[in-house]
Amino acid sequence: xxxxxxxxxxxxxxxxxxxxxxGGASLDMLFAGPTIVxxxxxxxxAAMIQSQISVFVYALKMMLWVIFPPRLGVQDNxxxxxxxxxxxxxxxxxxxxxxxxxxxxxxxxxxxQLLVDGNDPEVIQRVMQVEIDSKKQYNLEAARxxxxxxxxxxxxxxxxxxxxxxxxxxxIENSHVLAKGIETALVALAYGFGLAQFVFIPxxxxxxxxVAAQSQMQSMLLExxxxxAEGENPRNIETKLQGFVP
Numbered sequence: 001x002x003x004x005x006x007x008x009x010x011x012x013x014x015x016x017x018x019x020x021x022x023g024g025a026s027l028d029m030l031f032a033g034p035t036i037v038x039x040x041x042x043x044x045x046a047a048m049i050q051s052q053i054s055v056f057v058y059a060l061k062m063m064l065w066v067i068f069p070p071r072l073g074v075q076d077n078x079x080x081x082x083x084x085x086x087x088x089x090x091x092x093x094x095x096x097x098x099x100x101x102x103x104x105x106x107x108x109x110x111x112x113q114l115l116v117d118g119n120d121p122e123v124i125q126r127v128m129q130v131e132i133d134s135k136k137q138y139n140l141e142a143a144r145x146x147x148x149x150x151x152x153x154x155x156x157x158x159x160x161x162x163x164x165x166x167x168x169x170x171x172i173e174n175s176h177v178l179a180k181g182i183e184t185a186l187v188a189l190a191y192g193f194g195l196a197q198f199v200f201i202p203x204x205x206x207x208x209x210x211v212a213a214q215s216q217m218q219s220m221l222l223e224x225x226x227x228x229a230e231g232e233n234p235r236n237i238e239t240k241l242q243g244f245v246p
Contacts, residue, residue, distance in 0.1 A: 005066045005206065012198045035160050035188045039195065042156035043149050051145050059142035066206045072217050077108075078241045081224035084112070085234040093118065093228075107131065107218055111225035121229045128222045136215040143207040150200035157192010161185035220244040 048056055087095045093115050100112035110131070114124045164184035220241055227237045 002067055002069050008202075016194065016198075035164070035184060035191060038160040038163065039153070039156050039188070039191050042159065043152045043195070043200075046152045046156070047145050047149050050148060051141075055138070055141055056145060058138075059145040062139070062142050062207055063146060063203055065210050066203050069210050070214060072213055074217065074220070074245055077217065077221060078224075078238060078245075080108075081221070081228070081241060082234050082238050084224070085228050085232070085237050088115075088228050089231075089234065105221075108221050111221060115225060115229055119229075121226050124229055125222065125226060128218075128225070132215060132218045132222065135218070136211060139211040139214070140208070143204050143211060146200055146207060147204035150196040150204060153192045153196035153200060155192075157189050157195075160188035160192065164188055216244060 047059075051059070084096055084099065087099070096112050097116045100109055100116055103109040103112055107128070111124065111128055114127060119127075162185075165182070223244075224237060224241055227240065232240075
């Protein structure tokens, strides 16, 4: 779990709710059902229009990365690569066959299998680099959908506010209805801007960072596999891979 993300969300929630209540407003005003329906329907509907269903569903799943990010384990992977290197030097590349079959990381397993099959380093690099690039591109596309939800939040918030004000155009003389309509409009604007600035845009930025970190990790694994294929000394490999550590 990403403690910093959770803490940030909690602070935002406390700040907004606290400020709302201290200002004398009621929670009934904040949890306005029709406004929430308009906002969420508009935001997610617009995002669905711009994307394929598989990418849209994946984007929703990726949003969980902000709280539960994929485990990278840079140092653990470096130790694992050095272990592979030592085995390859003692037993040859075929000594990695059993390790390849039991490796849980699919990307690392593919690299090991390419090694065991005796492929040249150039072939290994081409095959694995294609996977790195395609996976990164797919993840970034999903992150862009989350970012677009932030842009739509602004627009849908304004639309919801206009709807709220439109409902009172014939009730100008009724102070109660007038106040209620203005209240609904302001809440809609607050939701639109709040979801954009505190949820979707920050989530998208965090996802972009995680996608880059994951791609960097795969590049490190690729470099390790290539070094083993070229028969480099395990100590030299470790020194090289430490350069990937931020």
